[in-house]
Amino acid sequence: MSAPLTLLGIESSCDDTAAAVVRLAGDRGLILSSVVAGQTALHAAYGGVVPEIAARAHAERVDLCIEEALDKAGLGLADLSGIAVTAGPGLIGGVLAGVMCAKGIAAVTGLPLVGVNHLAGHALTPRLTDGLRFPYLILLVSGGHCQFLIVEDAVSFTRLGGTIDDAPGEAFDKTAKLLGLPQPGGPAVESEARTGDPARFHFPRPLLDRDGCDMSFSGLKTALLRARDQAVAERGGLAIQDRADLCAGFQAAVRDVLVAKSRRAIARYLELAPAEPAFAVAGGVAANSAVRAALETLCTREGVRFLAPPLPLCTDNAAMIAWAGIERLERGLTDGLDLSARPRWPLDDRAAPLLGAGKKGAKA
Amino acid sequence: MSHDTPSLFPHPGHASAPVLFALPSAEATARLAEWLAPQLGPGDVLLLEGEIGAGKTHFARSLIQARLSADGRHEDVPSPTFTLVQVYEAGETEIWHSDLYRLTSADEAIELGLLDAFETAICLVEWPDRLEDLAPPKALSLRFLPGSQPDSRVLALSFTDLRWAVLIDALQLERLRDV
Numbered sequence: 001m002s003a004p005l006t007l008l009g010i011e012s013s014c015d016d017t018a019a020a021v022v023r024l025a026g027d028r029g030l031i032l033s034s035v036v037a038g039q040t041a042l043h044a045a046y047g048g049v050v051p052e053i054a055a056r057a058h059a060e061r062v063d064l065c066i067e068e069a070l071d072k073a074g075l076g077l078a079d080l081s082g083i084a085v086t087a088g089p090g091l092i093g094g095v096l097a098g099v100m101c102a103k104g105i106a107a108v109t110g111l112p113l114v115g116v117n118h119l120a121g122h123a124l125t126p127r128l129t130d131g132l133r134f135p136y137l138i139l140l141v142s143g144g145h146c147q148f149l150i151v152e153d154a155v156s157f158t159r160l161g162g163t164i165d166d167a168p169g170e171a172f173d174k175t176a177k178l179l180g181l182p183q184p185g186g187p188a189v190e191s192e193a194r195t196g197d198p199a200r201f202h203f204p205r206p207l208l209d210r211d212g213c214d215m216s217f218s219g220l221k222t223a224l225l226r227a228r229d230q231a232v233a234e235r236g237g238l239a240i241q242d243r244a245d246l247c248a249g250f251q252a253a254v255r256d257v258l259v260a261k262s263r264r265a266i267a268r269y270l271e272l273a274p275a276e277p278a279f280a281v282a283g284g285v286a287a288n289s290a291v292r293a294a295l296e297t298l299c300t301r302e303g304v305r306f307l308a309p310p311l312p313l314c315t316d317n318a319a320m321i322a323w324a325g326i327e328r329l330e331r332g333l334t335d336g337l338d339l340s341a342r343p344r345w346p347l348d349d350r351a352a353p354l355l356g357a358g359k360k361g362a363k364a
Numbered sequence: 365m366s367h368d369t370p371s372l373f374p375h376p377g378h379a380s381a382p383v384l385f386a387l388p389s390a391e392a393t394a395r396l397a398e399w400l401a402p403q404l405g406p407g408d409v410l411l412l413e414g415e416i417g418a419g420k421t422h423f424a425r426s427l428i429q430a431r432l433s434a435d436g437r438h439e440d441v442p443s444p445t446f447t448l449v450q451v452y453e454a455g456e457t458e459i460w461h462s463d464l465y466r467l468t469s470a471d472e473a474i475e476l477g478l479l480d481a482f483e484t485a486i487c488l489v490e491w492p493d494r495l496e497d498l499a500p501p502k503a504l505s506l507r508f509l510p511g512s513q514p515d516s517r518v519l520a521l522s523f524t525d526l527r528w529a530v531l532i533d534a535l536q537l538e539r540l541r542d543v
Contacts, residue, residue, distance in 0.1 A: 015449065027460065091448065093475065144446025166443045174416050185383070218443070221417035224512040343451060 005081045005329060006032070008066065008105075009322025013118045014091025016315075019065035021073035021080075022322035027131035029326065033072035034312075034319040037061045039293045048127035055093025062101045069318070077109050082334070084325020087115035088342030091287040095341040103337050112334040114325040121320035123151050126280040128323035129300045129309045133276045137269040138305075139262060141168055141283030150272070154327035159348035160265050161213025168254055169284050173225055175250050179243050189247045190288050196241075196248025201227040203253035205260070213265045215257055220305040224250055251290055258285070259294045260277065266302050278305040282314045329360040382507070382520035384530055385539075389515050393419050393508075396519070399538060400404035402434060403531055406457040409500050411492035414508030419517055423506070424461050430454055431459060431486075433493040444490070449476055451485075458485040464466045464494035473498055504528045 012018070013206030020034040059308050070076060085102035088095055099115070106113035122140050126132040133158040135152045146169075147162030166174070169186060182194065203223050207218035224246060232240040266279060279299050286308035299306035313319060328334070387393045404410075404427075412420040423498050425441040431454050432439055433471040444450045452459040460481045466471060473495055482500045492499055502525040509518040521532060 071519065091476070093477070099490050128462065144442060144444075162440065164440060167446070169441060178416055218421065222514065225417045 001082070003079075005326050006075070006079060007082050007084050007114070007322040007325045008069065008080050008264060009318040009320070009325060009327065010062060010066065010083070010085040010098045011118070011316060011318040011321045012094040012164045013079065013086045013088065013092065014316055015263065017058050017061040017065050018316065018318035019062065019069035020318035020322050021069050021075060022128070022319050022326060024326050024330075027127075027317070029128040029323045030095070031128075032075065032089055033069045034317055035065045035069045035072065036317055037065050038240070043325075055097050056191070058094045058097035059101070062106050065318075066101070066105075077105065077111070080109075080111055082112040082114055082325060082329050084114040084116050084321050086118045086121065086190070086321050087335075087339055087346040088117065090118055090343065092343045095343070099339060099341045102338065106339060112329060113337065113339060114328050114333065115335040115339045116324040116328065117229055117345050118321075118345060119145070119345075120154075120157070121324045122282055122314070123149050123157060124154060125282055125313050125320045126278070126307055126329070127154075128320060129313060130307060132278050132280065132307065133273050133274075135272055136278040136280060137265055138280045138282060139258070139265070141281065141285040144170065144317050145148075146215065146283075146354065148261070150269055154250070154324070155333065157347045159263065160268055161215070163215045164207075165216060165218035166218050166221075170218055171220055171254065173319060174221055175247070178224055178228060178236070179246060184284075186284050186288060189251060190264055190290065192244050192247035193290065194244075194252045196244030196246070198245075198248040198252035199244040201249040203249045205253055205256050208260050210283075212267070213233060213261050215261050217257070219252065220253055232359045251288070255291045255294050258269045258291055259298055262295060262298055266298070266304055270304075277303065278307055280307040280309065282309055284314065286314070287311055293347065296346070382522040385519040385521065387511065387517040387519050388513070389535055390419065390422060393517060393519075393535065394426035397423045399429040399535065400531075401427045401430035404431075407482070407502075409482050409487045409489065409503035411499060411503050411505045412488060412490045412508070413492060413505065417432050418508035418510070420490045420508060423462075423508070424490065427488065428459055428461060449478070454486065460485045460487045462487070463490040465491040467494040470496040470498045471493065502527070503523065
């Protein structure tokens with residue numbers, strides 16, 4: 001009997017260098033180890049987060065990460081079934097550092113090499129954690145992106161829509177910045193919002209009247225600035241209650257947009273008549289209790305299972321890359337030593353373009 | 365300085381005297397970006413300055429989408445705050461849309477490959493103050509200032525390279541025609 005598939009995953013496409021070892025266990029993955037070097041604060045996309053953009057730094061760290069991941073898993077290279085590596089999209093220097101390292105290991109050990117799309121890693125995480133059945137719907141709100149995807153298979157994704165400007169996490173961070181709250185903005189704004197009146201200031205619900213699943217959060221910044229300056233002008237400073245009301249109003253607007261667009265995405269998804277309908281939310285926004293509660297209520301009403309993978313698996317990590325590698329290897333999909341790093345790599349390049357705001361952005 | 369003799373020196377916008385444009389709405393900002401889009405070529409660098417919410421990304425997105433749609437292409441132009449740089453193919457050249465807010469030193473701009481891109485691509489740079497003395501002297505600086513209305517802005521254009529003087533003259537003529 002052959003040993004269950006066990007892959008080393010390598011991720012270096014943005015701020016963090018990471019390595020992990022994941023083993024196939026039934027219909028899901030067993031994370032034997034997951035190491036993230038230079039771990040930034042969870043889902044902090046703005047302010048005070050130092051990006052590690054130097055390819056050299058990734059290159060220096062990636063060996064150590066791999067060593068530590070193997071150590072923690074108690075395995076050697078000989079115990080692996082393959083090497084999975086993020087081949088894009090992302091900052092090219094970082095991606096290259098990971099890909100070169102993976103190629104080196106594959107060349108020396110003869111292990112299969114599997115190039116993984118970073119976004120596929122995020123999108124397949126609910127299968128790693130919960131063995132979710134295809135097709136499922138996922139709202140991917142990690143880092144700088146926000147999009148609805150139907151995951152039909154490990155290699156087939158349909159993009160229903162996404163943000164045409166800022167990601168919600170970024171909007172929370174910038175809101176915190178504008179109101180003098182600490183970073184990361186998500187928890188800070190949520191905590192302020194608890195004592196605030198969401199109805200006091202008017203915030204727009206952008207694109208709510210428009211068909212489709214596209215979203216826009218950039219206009220909330222302008223609305224917030226306007227309301228803040230008004231409040232400051234009235235009192236000669238920003239009162240604690242004003243700030244709480246602004247946070248509550250902002251958070252309610254984000255929640256309403258996400259819920260309304262999720263409702264549409266779920267309707268599109270249910271047309272596929274999935275046997276076990278499920279909606280996964282992967283990203284920091286799922287950690288916001290107001291947003292999460294609203295999405296859970298929506299799912300209950302629509303008869304769809306709600307799922308939010310744990311936050312450390314929603315930020316950049318290598319376990320999701322190892323898992324996506326397992327899924328590809330199971331399907332016989334491997335890459336040669338000519339695997340190249342791709343700065344742009346849309347998950348769904350069939351998505352129809354929209355007027356004014358199309359599809360296919362690098363890392364979008 | 366004498367205004368009697370017609371001369372490019374000093375041109376309004378040159379060095380310390382920026383040219384001001386009223387942008388009454390977000391739509392006006394988009395139209396300006398669309399006008400500028402086809403005029404840009406490899407080696408053109410626009411430094412986009414202004415506070416959070418000033419409209420830097422809105423301007424960049426409008427410009428990039430105008431340029432792409434001239435090629436019959438439509439793509440998302442997501443905020444580069446998290447990814448630092450987004451690169452778009454634009455015919456013979458590339459458009460580099462970068463947001464340097466998260467950088468802590470100018471050296472990191474070199475690591476991003478930005479200095480090379482300044483020579484070979486059309487570059488739109490948000491938070492260019494992070495470049496310190498690496499900002500190319502040939503760049504056009506666009507500073508978005510608050511206007512009298514919530515959605516209005518005042519755009520202050522300044523430059524030292526006279527390539528931009530010609531363009532700004534054309535822009536002012538275009539505006540007069542609109543009136």
